[in-house]
Amino acid sequence: MTIEKQVIDDTGFRDDSWQFFSKLTLNDMAKGMAARRFDKAVLYLENDQQIESCVRYLRQIKRISIAFPDASDGRGYSLARLLRLYGYRGKLRAEGHILADQYRHVRQSGFDEVAIPQSLAKRIGQKYWLEQVPRLAASYQDRIFNSPLAMRQEKPPIGNQ
Amino acid sequence: MYRYTDFDKSYLRQRIEEFRAQVQRRLTGVLSEAEFKPLRLQNGLYLQLHAYMLRVAIPYGTLDSRQMEKLADIAERYDRGYGHFTTRQNIQFNWIKLEETGDILAELAEADMHAIQTSGNCIRNVTTDHFAGAAAGEAADPRITAEMLRQWSTGHPEYAYLPRKFKIAVSASDTDRAVIAFHDIGIRIISSPTAGTGYQIFVGGGLGRTPRIGRMLRSFLPENDLFHYLDAIMSVYNRLGRRDNKYKARIKILIDALGVEDARHQIETEFVRRKEKLPPMNVKLRAQIAQDFALPDFSAARRYDLHLDKVLNPAFARFAGQNCAAHKDQRHVILSISLKTHGSPPGDASAEQMRAIARLAKDYAYDEIRISHEQNILLPHLPKQHFLAVWKGLQEIGLASANIGLASDIIACPGLDYCTLATARSIPIAQALARRFEARKREEDIGPLKIKISGCINACGHHHVGHIGILGLERAGVENYQITLGGDGSEDAALGSHTGPGFSAEDLMQAIDRILDVYLAGRTSRQETFIRFYRRVGLSPFKAALYPQKTEAL
Numbered sequence: 082m083t084i085e086k087q088v089i090d091d092t093g094f095r096d097d098s099w100q101f102f103s104k105l106t107l108n109d110m111a112k113g114m115a116a117r118r119f120d121k122a123v124l125y126l127e128n129d130q131q132i133e134s135c136v137r138y139l140r141q142i143k144r145i146s147i148a149f150p151d152a153s154d155g156r157g158y159s160l161a162r163l164l165r166l167y168g169y170r171g172k173l174r175a176e177g178h179i180l181a182d183q184y185r186h187v188r189q190s191g192f193d194e195v196a197i198p199q200s201l202a203k204r205i206g207q208k209y210w211l212e213q214v215p216r217l218a219a220s221y222q223d224r225i226f227n228s229p230l231a232m233r234q235e236k237p238p239i240g241n242q
Numbered sequence: 243m244y245r246y247t248d249f250d251k252s253y254l255r256q257r258i259e260e261f262r263a264q265v266q267r268r269l270t271g272v273l274s275e276a277e278f279k280p281l282r283l284q285n286g287l288y289l290q291l292h293a294y295m296l297r298v299a300i301p302y303g304t305l306d307s308r309q310m311e312k313l314a315d316i317a318e319r320y321d322r323g324y325g326h327f328t329t330r331q332n333i334q335f336n337w338i339k340l341e342e343t344g345d346i347l348a349e350l351a352e353a354d355m356h357a358i359q360t361s362g363n364c365i366r367n368v369t370t371d372h373f374a375g376a377a378a379g380e381a382a383d384p385r386i387t388a389e390m391l392r393q394w395s396t397g398h399p400e401y402a403y404l405p406r407k408f409k410i411a412v413s414a415s416d417t418d419r420a421v422i423a424f425h426d427i428g429i430r431i432i433s434s435p436t437a438g439t440g441y442q443i444f445v446g447g448g449l450g451r452t453p454r455i456g457r458m459l460r461s462f463l464p465e466n467d468l469f470h471y472l473d474a475i476m477s478v479y480n481r482l483g484r485r486d487n488k489y490k491a492r493i494k495i496l497i498d499a500l501g502v503e504d505a506r507h508q509i510e511t512e513f514v515r516r517k518e519k520l521p522p523m524n525v526k527l528r529a530q531i532a533q534d535f536a537l538p539d540f541s542a543a544r545r546y547d548l549h550l551d552k553v554l555n556p557a558f559a560r561f562a563g564q565n566c567a568a569h570k571d572q573r574h575v576i577l578s579i580s581l582k583t584h585g586s587p588p589g590d591a592s593a594e595q596m597r598a599i600a601r602l603a604k605d606y607a608y609d610e611i612r613i614s615h616e617q618n619i620l621l622p623h624l625p626k627q628h629f630l631a632v633w634k635g636l637q638e639i640g641l642a643s644a645n646i647g648l649a650s651d652i653i654a655c656p657g658l659d660y661c662t663l664a665t666a667r668s669i670p671i672a673q674a675l676a677r678r679f680e681a682r683k684r685e686e687d688i689g690p691l692k693i694k695i696s697g698c699i700n701a702c703g704h705h706h707v708g709h710i711g712i713l714g715l716e717r718a719g720v721e722n723y724q725i726t727l728g729g730d731g732s733e734d735a736a737l738g739s740h741t742g743p744g745f746s747a748e749d750l751m752q753a754i755d756r757i758l759d760v761y762l763a764g765r766t767s768r769q770e771t772f773i774r775f776y777r778r779v780g781l782s783p784f785k786a787a788l789y790p791q792k793t794e795a796l
Contacts, residue, residue, distance in 0.1 A: 129481075153280055153363070155403025159480040162400055166519050180273075182264060182281055189399035204272060216260065219253050221393045225469055227521045 087202035149177030286357025303331030307600035365395035405483035406491035423735035446497035449701035474512035589617035657697030666714025707731035
């Protein structure tokens with residue numbers, strides 16, 4: 082598999098460690114397939130999918146990628162929050178047309194990392210993404226809720242990492 | 243008034259630094275215009291017909307003299323010496339250069355102001371009753387909730403890319419001056435002796451091409467549950483709202499499609515999940531904000547009878563009679579300053595006028611100013627003993643029109659003079675109508691009347707809720723104005739009904755005259771206001787007067 086996407090997290094540009102895992106869809110899960118291979122798989126979700134069918138597997142799944150077909154389509158943010166509310170604790174990736182300016186939204190909605198096409202990564206280089214990292218701590222929502230991303234035993238709030 | 247914390251200040255600095263970098267990347271081509279657009283919109287920057295327009299937030303319409311003076315500075319330094327107050331209690335500067343926006347935002351931040359989320363498909367500036375804190379009988383000061391809403395919605399990671407813009411209004415009074423029934427979410431603060439303070443939640447109201455009256459989702463929501471509940475509404479809307487057609491993307495269309503019952507069920511399910519999983523609301527923060535909104539110390543105000551001032555000065559008496567509302571403290575009045583001087587563009591104020599109002603507020607009225615959604619400016623707490631002096635000060639700057647609530651107190655969108663979406667002019671129509679009312683000297687006789695004008699179907703001038711609504715469209719290259727009657731944005735919410743075929747700009751003047759003739763000839767007494775008269779007689783007598791030939795042919 083050629084490297085056509087660029088993975089980015091708080092440390093900057095990173096190699097894609099998911100490229101050798103098998104690919105799962107909600108459809109596969111509905112059919113009860115691959116139930117024993119979760120530790121070696123990535124669940125790929127479209128941003129308009131109803132996830133109720135996979136909720137009972139969320140404790141076993143380790144990796145989920147949510148598609149962002151267009152930078153102005155914000156459904157993925159709410160889908161990520163919903164997965165975290167349902168108790169998903171594995172890695173969560175936002176994949177598609179995402180701008181550095183949206184890294185804050187991605188991270189504060191419960192994602193760990195993004196994956197963008199190499200063509201986009203060439204134009205919006207690593208420095209633009211790293212500029213965003215210190216901004217993640219400032220959150221009005223943390224003030225309103227005493228840390229909304231805490232979600233009890235789930236992930237620590239972004240601001241306290 | 244709310245005092246910015248260190249957090250607010252550093253948040254603003256960070257946002258400005260971020261925006262400057264975005265502008266730089268746009269100017270050097272790293273960002274395409276399509277990618278830059280949502281980013282500039284979330285910072286209040288529009289590209290209009292002739293230039294960039296910057297819309298600056300005035301959260302829930304409250305500001306002090308320092309902030310008003312800052313707006314005056316910006317009008318002078320970066321614009322053409324004036325600003326335009328909007329129906330969302332904001333101000334717009336119409337002649338802005340992209341390269342200067344970073345500096346403008348930095349100057350605004352010096353006065354704890356910003357342009358965040360005044361446009362774009364996100365939660366917009368929250369509006370409330372312009373009488374907040376000054377009117378009698380409020381369940382609470384709605385600005386406390388409005389400020390909490392400002393903080394909750396500012397930079398909310400989940401709702402920065404909604405299907406469409408999203409507007410929230412709060413009221414705490416039986417008399418709804420915040421038009422909550424026509425917002426994506428309308429919040430009414432209520433107080434019950436048994437359950438305490440809480441909220442009524444309305445959803446899916448709106449104007450535009452599919453006008454809807456908001457539907458009640460909850461008749462009582464406990465105070466501490468507000469943000470879990472709003473998050474539930476927003477999350478359902480963000481996932482399920484339509485994105486294939488911008489005219490069907492507002493939450494009102496989703497509520498229509500799901501039906502209120504199903505929508506309520508989905509939202510309540512999401513609410514329960516969030517209540518269970520998320521930490522509770524920060525009640526300490528609310529208590530701090532509530533302290534900031536404590537009323538000014540009124541103890542220096544004297545008991546003062548305005549009677550003598552009025553007798554000695556009939557023009558002042560007329561002004562006081564028309565532009566004042568009762569304050570909950572008898573030593574004060576709520577004063578509305580009309581930005582609808584006959585013949586001038588509704589909502590416009592010059593830098594000198596802004597500075598003069600700032601000075602009057604500081605010298606006489608506890609340094610507090612409000613902007614109303616009806617595009618006027620208020621001094622919410624004016625001691626009666628200073629009223630005459632303030633009136634004289636307003637006369638000096640040409641802002642002493644005694645027409646609040648009358649026919650010439652018109653709401654109008656910017657229309658074809660500024661807006662890329664407009665299909666017709668609206669400001670010149672408002673100006674012409676106001677001049678006509680002035681010339682015929684009959685608006686006092688007509689009494690309370692709300693005329694609202696939109697220059698396109700998007701209804702930024704709120705024509706659907708005008709007692710007389712005017713909608714400017716384009717027919718084969720010619721402006722054509724349709725009339726609706728009987729709209730009402732108050733607690734008796736109603737949508738106006740179309741009279742029939744539209745009129746040219748010239749014929750429109752005569753048509754409005756005819757409508758008013760029908761009312762004046764038919765009302766039982768002056769107590770029967772235009773809107774009451776309309777509710778009694780309906781559309782038909784107006785139709786007969788507007789379209790005589792047609793009616794005869796039938």
